[in-house]
Amino acid sequence: MKKFYSLAFGLLGCGLIAAQPANDDCSGAISIPVNADSSCTVTYQGVFDGTETPNPVADDVCSANHNDIWFEFAAVAETCQVSVDPYYYAIGMAVFSGECGGLTQLGCNAGTVNLSGLTIGETYKIMLYYIEDSPIVSPLPLGFTLCVHANNSVVIDDMSFTDTDLANTLLMNSECIGISNIVVQGNTAGEQSVGVFYAGEGNFPFEAGLVMSTGLLQNIPGPTNYFFSSPLPSSGSDADLAALNAAQGSTGQLYDTSSIAFDFVPLIPQLSFDFLFASNEYGIFQCYYADIFAFLLTDLETGEVTNLAVVPGTTTPISVTTIRDTAYNSACTSVNAEYFGEYYLENITAPINMRGGTVPITAQANVVPGHQYHIKMAIADYLDQAMDSAIFLSSASFDIGTLQSEFYNIISSGGNQLCNGSSTMLSIPYVEGFTYQWNYNGEPVEGATGNMLSADQAGEYSVDISSPYSPCVGVQLFSLEFVITDENIQAITLPPLTTPVTTTGTADFDLAAVQAQALAALPLGFSISFFATAADAQAGVNPLPATYTVPGPAEYTVYTRLQNDATGCYVIGEVALYATITSGVNNNTFAAFSCYPNPATDAITLTNGTTITQVELYNLLGQKQLSQQTDATTVTLPVTALAKGVYLLKVYSGSESQAVRFIKE
Known part of the structure; x- marks a missing residue:
């Protein structure tokens, strides 16, 4: 307690302290500044010293003729929050619209009043009163800080929601999922502990969703009322939660259970949603009071049950004792402190009426699309009905699938x-x-x-x-x-390649030259590669090098893969390779044959011991480039018009023929 009062009077010593205000009644109300945002950068600091007198207001239902002082402010927004600190059950507040003598009460509370529907520019009255008969007596003089600021509190939707409405609040991002068997515990006549919340103008991490509390929903909006409790007389224990608690060594009685449960059919293979756990047990009671909650997912086809409300990466159920920070109670060590989020006790702009809470955590599980599941989300007080706890579930994150999910795409093998x-x-x-x-x-x-x-x-x-x-x-x-196109690629015919065996006993085939000339005759975007086996050509692996060396002499077959690189379509072909001992001369008819110069630029001369009767010239695609009848042992062929590359000369002498490679430079 000493720590609290030293803080209270410290506030008096660090800012402008008004003397006993001359605002003992409405007509003397002191005008105070308004913060445009949710902070309390600008405040009014004052003191109750016991000289104040009661000033009853006909429409007031709160002050009960306690001693009061008056303030006023001009609204700068349609919603705002009026906060006084410290109050600790000793300072109450009521806010009014209208003029003195004809006031209408807008709200009253100890510590904070949340206002909505204000008229910008209109003046509103604040009555602070000292509660002499408070259960926790605060001696006079009692300093205070008064702040008017944008409403940082979450907003509880006070509409009457059916059980189906509440379930659909979670499933707002899913459609046609077959929800059924909805059961809500905690909402009875005069008691509502399961409902809908909105972030309002504050900085709460979830914009909207479902809230379940072990107390009344009306007490959820912030800031924190220190030891606030609001038991639910109509709600008791829960067998599932008790079993989970017992497994963690906590066997005490549970109270004030709130829950929602329903069956559903997921459309995607993973269920996930974001949540935040908050409790007034944090701080002074966090070492022993394991207020607990669970998200129990049951596959109704297999009977498998999984609790999704666990510390990330573990199977430990989340409670006050399994996520806590020793900074707020040194009597026990920290446990999973990285998941503890905010401690709100001395924050008059806290968005929720809870002493502390976790960071947002994602619950997730693998599910089978089309299976029917049951989920039960529940929370309860442990050992007594004091100190409310709550779960906030983000409706924007609750995802069990839509047919617009990425999961629903046509896949083509x-x-x-x-x-x-x-x-x-x-x-x-x-x-x-x-x-x-x-x-x-x-x-x-x-x-x-x-x-x-x-x-x-x-x-x-x-x-x-x-x-x-x-x-x-x-x-x-x-x-x-899904659109499918087709393509038929025709294989190209490459003439046989002949290369003499060298003195080392091998023959070198210039595949790069063949490749270059083949590509010159193909459209852009095509490629051609050579392979030793048909299997490699089909798979497109282990292509042959630019110079392919074989042990000769012999006849070899290599395989070609002609491919449209844009579409991936391809066709497999073959080309024969001849490694010869006679540099291309394969019988006595051409024993004296020669071709020079080779390579050549303008013309080549062919000579032979027997008469040359015909000459044909082919490119490597098998396309005939020249054909000439002759009757001489020496023939000169002009080649100036030919493109650079490798060509095949086929020389005839009567019925005999010989193929010779020729290079045009």
């Missing part, structure tokens, strides 16, 4: 390009009970009512999905589209 008559398997995730109809170019495919379809033609494919769950029974919910 072979991409969206059919190559040379291939096919691909189209599929979407299967959800039990859903119906499917595949379409091709806008027309239903007969019998295609599963979640997979084999596609072997180019065109536009789509699948219509319908749900069996209320409120979407039989309604087409979603249609996914």
Whole structure:
């Protein structure tokens, strides 16, 4: 207690301290400044010294003729919060609209009054009163700090929500998920502990969602009322929570249970939502009072039960004793302190009426789309009904799937390009009970009512999905589209390559030159590679080097892979390689044959011991470039017009022929 009063009088000593104010009644109200934001940067500091007198107001239901003093402020926003500190059950407050003598009370409380529907520029009256018969007596003189600021408190929606409304608050980002068997505990006549909250103008981490408390919802808005409690006489223990608590060694009685439970069918393979646990047990009672809550997820098809309200990375249920910070009670050590968020006790702009709370935590679990699940979310007081606790669940994060989720895409086993008559398997995730109809170019495919379809033609494919769950029974919910194109690539014919065996006994084939000339004749975006085996060519692995060396002499076959790099379509071909001992001369008819110069720029001369009767010239694509009838042992061929590259000369002498490689520079 000494620490508290030293703080109170410290406030008096660090700012402008007014003498006993001459504002003992409404007409003498002192005008105080207003903070435009949720901070209390600008405040009024004053003192109760016992000389004040009561000034009853006809519309006042709070002060009970206690000694009072008066203030006023001009509204700068439609909502605001009026706070006094420290109050500790000793200072009460009432706020009025209107003029002295005709006041209308807008609200009253100990410590804080939250106001809404104000008229900007209008003046409002504040009456502070000293509670002489407070259960915790604060001796006079008693200093105080008064602050008017933007409302930082969460807002509790006071509408009457049905159990279905409350469940749908969580599921606002999901659709057609088959929710049923909704049960809410804690909302009875005169008692409401499960409801809807909004962040309001403050800095609460969740914009909106569902709140469950072990006390009355009306006491949730901040700031913290120190030891605030509001028991729920109509609500007792809970068997599931008691079992969890017992497993942690806490076997005491549970009270004031609030819960919501329902069955649902997820549409995606993971359930997740964000939550925050807060409690007035934090601080002075955090060492022993394990107010507890749980999110119990049951797979109704397997019977498996999982508690999702656990310390991240563990199976430890979250409670006051499993997430705490010794900074706020040195009698016990910190436990998982990295998950403790805010301690609000001495913060008059606290958004909730709780002494402390965790950081936002994500609950998550793997689920099977189409399975039916039951979830029960519950919270209870431990050992007594004092010190409320609450769970805040963010509706924006609660996700059990929509058909617009990334999970619902058409997947093609072979991409969206059919190559040379291939096919691909189209599929979407299967959800039990859903119906499917595949379409091709806008027309239903007969019998295609599963979640997979084999596609072997180019065109536009789509699948219509319908749900069996209320409120979407039989309604087409979603249609996914997938476009497939096709391409047929023709293999190119490459003439045989002949290379003499060197003195080392090997032959070197210049595949780079063949590749360059082949690409020159192909459209842009194509590539060609060479492989030792057909399997490597199909897989596109282990391509041959630019110079391919073979042990000769012999005939070899290499495989080509001609590919459209943009679409990935390809075709496999073959090319023969001849490694010869005679530098390309394969019989006595051409024993004296020569071709020079080679390489050449303008012309080549062919000579032979027998008459040359015909000469043909081919590029490496097998396309004939020249054909000439001759009747001589020496023939000169002009090559100026040829593009640079490797060519194949086929020389005839009667019925005999010889292939010779020629390079044009």
